[in-house]
Amino acid sequence: MAFLYPSFLFALAAVAVPIILHLVQLRRAKRVMFSNVRFIQVSKDLTASQRNLKDLLILLSRILFVIFLVLAFAQPFLPASDAVVAVDDSDVGIAIDNSYSMQNLHQEEDLTLMHVAADRAKVITGLFPSSAAFKLSAAEVLNHGSPVQKGEAAALLDGISFSAKAFMPAAAIKNGANHLFILSDFQKNSFTPAALDASDSLTQVHLVPMAAASTANVTIDSVYLEDEFIRAGAENTLRVLLTNTGVEAVEDLPVKLFIEEQQVSALSLDLPAKQSVEAVMSFRLSGGGVRKAYLVVEDYPVEFDNTYYFILSPSAPISIVEVADEQAGTLQQLYSNESIFRYTSFRSGTIDYAALAAADIVVLNGVESLPAALAATVANYVKEGGTLAVVPPASENRGAYTSLLQNLNLPASFLGTRADATKTSLAAPDPNNPFFRSIFSDFDADMQMPRAVRSLAWSRASDDILKYRGGAPFLSRFDRGNGFVYLMAAPLDEAFSTLPNHALFVPVMYRLAISSYKQTQQLAYTLGNATIQVPAVAMRKEGVYELKRDTLAFIPDQQVRGGKVYFNVPPDMDEAGFYTLQLQDSTLATLAFNYEKGESYLEQYSPDELRALVGKNRPNIHVYDYGDAFSVKGEFEKRYFGVKLWKYCLILCLFFLMAEIALIRFL
CATH class of the missing domain: 2.60.40 (Immunoglobulin-like)
Structure with missing residues (x-):
């Protein structure tokens, strides 16, 4: 223990005053005149030993009163535990996390974490002398980064609001303050010790974690259309992925879909703890044009992620150009039955190349004599982002197919198989393949599959959609730059394949066409x-x-x-x-x-976990325990200013003064 003003200790000589008074005090009998014996008060019987004990206790109270009064003026204190010079007029940095995760409620107060952090920051400013300057920051620097005095700091702290920007401790460290206080919830999803690497050994970084009442939260992760194609006037399906980030299950969570401010669908969901659930919602769009839509969930207290905005717009028709040797065929009947397809057919000798270049998908359906000009055109079409489907011809006339396959770098070759060759059954498709998403309502692995010969063979495709039972590919996709090429191993001829008469034919050919649709912009x-x-x-x-x-x-x-x-x-x-x-x-x-979804995951590091993350090799980084602002204030004062004891001396001084009065009055 040390004293701030040790010269006051000479005043301890005043202890002799009550001792001298006690020694020289004489108890003389005093005559009291009474007019009537009725006024004589009945006195208590008091022995000499009791009287002496009372006098000694009074003397002791007076001595201790004087001693603690002198000590209060001498201002004793316990020296600081850290050998760091206390801050005088140096800059002090205070960084408050005002990201949306700080909307969460505090463990002990019915306030948001950000407001509690601002209140604690005000108390921290009181730790330093009035000459100290404070640099305040949140998701962005406050007051343009200029230092402010204590009074201005309080006003700036009151004006902090939530921000969608991520809280960056490293930016606050670069302000160059001697002491930096970081008040945050320290989310496990975003905070890493690397954020503190910008600090040097001369900067004392103080991490003040905010204790949240709960880490429960529900967020809308994403939305997507079931087939990425919106049909005006028809039933469309929207899939919504919701996540419960908390450790407790959520029951009967209401989810509402609004289009142009009108509610069009609603449902209730049960979300298990720390799991995601996909919801399916239906809607209809009438007419054309862009529609503003949003999803709403009811979740408290973190509400910034309760609404998810996205855009809906009826899709333009998919332009399909078929090049075939016959004017009318199976594909014409297939695609003409659906309004979302705009089908055009050309003979190999009479092609409108402008229409071909503007198509979403070009189908070379069994063209026996492929012109070189057509082969070069469709190769450039794919390289510019188009989609090409190649169905081999029934004859052995390969024409310019070899040149086409070489231009597109496709490792495929014709086998010259005849129509009377034995057909091989196809294997059941993989229901988890995105190509078959939403095609099967009830998948049966033992379903009867079509049979086909193998006229075209290849390897190393980007995706094998359908295969023969032996494992050879029947329908595959090749990614070529921004474009795609689909190869089919057999002609769409009954002599070569039973696929055109199989129930799988329609959804496969529809999916080929729909996969060529390129959405001009994302939903959100x-x-x-x-x-x-x-x-x-x-x-x-x-x-x-x-x-x-x-x-x-x-x-x-x-x-x-x-x-x-x-x-x-x-x-x-x-x-x-x-x-x-x-x-x-x-x-x-x-x-x-x-908003970005990182702030929706509220799980945070505890003080002990923060200390483990920081490690023992960073003595300039200090982690405080949960508590109120005064506990942080007391811990900081103990570490850098020592423990001031004069307040306790003053309290004891008043205590012994009251004890003396009580002894005189009641004993």
């Missing part, structure tokens, strides 16, 4: 997306593209090339919702943006 984006691309069709004017929402306008980093607009999400755009991409007064697209 996140605010953390690096680069977004949107087709720039119908926009031929020069100018700057803007993202607008209500009265807000943002100009992103942008580039126009290849008929598309490429832009980065502006860092200041931090509110989820619908935005329009505009060029001057023209609207190019409507986009939906949602």
Whole structure:
């Protein structure tokens, strides 16, 4: 123990005053005149030993009163446990996590973690002398990074609001403060010790974790269409993936789907703890045009991720161009029965190459004499992002097929199989293959499969969709740049294959056509997306593209090339919702943006886990236990300023003064 003002200890000589008074005190009998004996008070019998004990206790109380009064003025303290010079006028950094995970409620107070952190930060400012300057930061620096005094700091802390930006402790460390306090929930999903690597040994980093009442939360991970093709006026299916991040199951969670502010579907779900559940919702779109849609769940207290925004728009018809030797065939009857397909057929000698280039998928259906010009055209078509399906011819005339296969680098060759060859049965498809998603309502592995000969053979495909029972591929997909090539091993001729008469034929050929559909933009984006691309069709004017929402306008980093607009999400755009991409007064697209999902996972590190993460090799990083602001204040003072004892001396001083009064009054 040491004293701040040891010279006051000379005043301990005042202890002699009550001792002298006690020794020289004389008890003389005093005559009291009474007019009537009735006024004589009955006195207690008191022995000499009892009187002496009372006097000694009073003397002791007076001595201790004087001693602790002198000690209070001398201001004793226990020296600091860390050999670090206390902060005087140096800059002090305070970083508060104001990300959306801090919407969670505090363990002991009915306030959000962010508001509790702000209150504790105010107490921390009281640890330092009035001359100290404070650098405050949250997801972004406050007051443009300029240091402020204690009074201004409190006002800035009161004005902190939630932000969609990720909290970056490393950015606060780079401010160069001698002492940096980081108040956060320290999510396991986002915090790593590497975030503290920017600190040097001279910077004392103080981690102050906020204890959440619960880590339960439900978030909408994503939504997608069952077949990625929206039909106007028809029943469409939307699949929604929801995740329960908490350790307790959630029952009867309401999920609602809104389109243009009108509720079109609703259901209730049970979510097991720490698991994801996929919900299926149906909806109808009438007419054309873009529809703003969003999903809503009811979950408290973290509500920022309760709404998921996305865009719905009826898909344009899929353009199918068939090149065949016969004008009318099986595919014409197949695709003409569905309104989503726009089917066109050409003979190999009379082809509209402009229509072919604009098609979503080109089908070479058994063309016996493939012209070289057609082979070169479809090869370029695939390289530019088109989809090609090749059905081999029934004859042995290979024409320009060899050149086509070489141009597309397809490891395939014709086997010259005759129609009277033995047909081999196909193996049952893999129901987990994305190609067959939503095709089978009740999959039967023992279903009767079609049979076919093998006219075309290949290897090393990107995906083998259908196979023969022996393992050889029958229908495969080859990825070639932005385009796709589908190869079928047998002609669509009854002499070579029974597939055209099989129930599997229609869904397989429909899926081939639908797989060629390229969605111009995603249903939704996140605010953390690096680069977004949107087709720039119908926009031929020069100018700057803007993202607008209500009265807000943002100009992103942008580039126009290849008929598309490429832009980065502006860092200041931090509110989820619908935005329009505009060029001057023209609207190019409507986009939906949602918050990143990292903040939805609320599980946090405990103080002990933080200490284990930090390790013993970082003596400048200190982790505080859970507690109120005064416990943090007391621990910091003990470490850097020592334990001040003068308050306790003053309390004991008052205690012994009251003890003296009680002894005189009641004994």
